[in-house]
Amino acid sequence: MEVSRQSSEMTVTAARGPRARTRRLILQTAMQLMQQGQTPSVSEVAEAAGVSRATAYRYFPSQAALVQAVVDEGLGPILDWKSRSTNAERRMADLLDLSMPRIDEFEATFKAALRLSLEQWAKRQAGTLGEEPQFTRGHRIDLLRSAIAPLSGRLSKRRFDRLAQALSLVFGVEVLVVLKDIWGLDVQEALSVSRWAASALIQAAEGEANT
Structure with missing residues (x-):
């Protein structure tokens, strides 16, 4: 028991030690810059x-790694989302209710990450990306599959995947780009539209399963 307690104390100390504080400082600085609309390099x-x-490169060896860490920090509780409901429509509504206000709060950060993704795509198309590590985005895939998990036994794999793919169009910062920037909606109005669209998509998929 003594060994276990000592190991636990060492883990806590490491998490609060100089390395952890330095990493937190770098991460918070990066988030502040991204919340200002920048997509900073590790050097910046x-x-x-x-x-x-x-020192910065020791913690974050590339811009992609740094931005990914900031995005995960911004997503926060969204990454830990779970639902006990057995109703896919209810689960999706719960996910949107949690996610949209959080995404709105860190909108500048997520838009900066989106900009990096688009810039890397342009470089890749032009053949100039080189050995630069690629910034990958994919949390929504697992989240959406989890949201509609109750339908996995009712829908074929093809239809299940198609529904998750369709729902990805009403979930994420891109929704705010369209509904806030183009349509001029506020976040609650955007949430209402997203919930309505998600409900319609799930009902359509369930209707297909019953035919």
């Missing part, structure tokens, strides 16, 4: 945080 974050570039 190091300068803003007052640490050496070597």
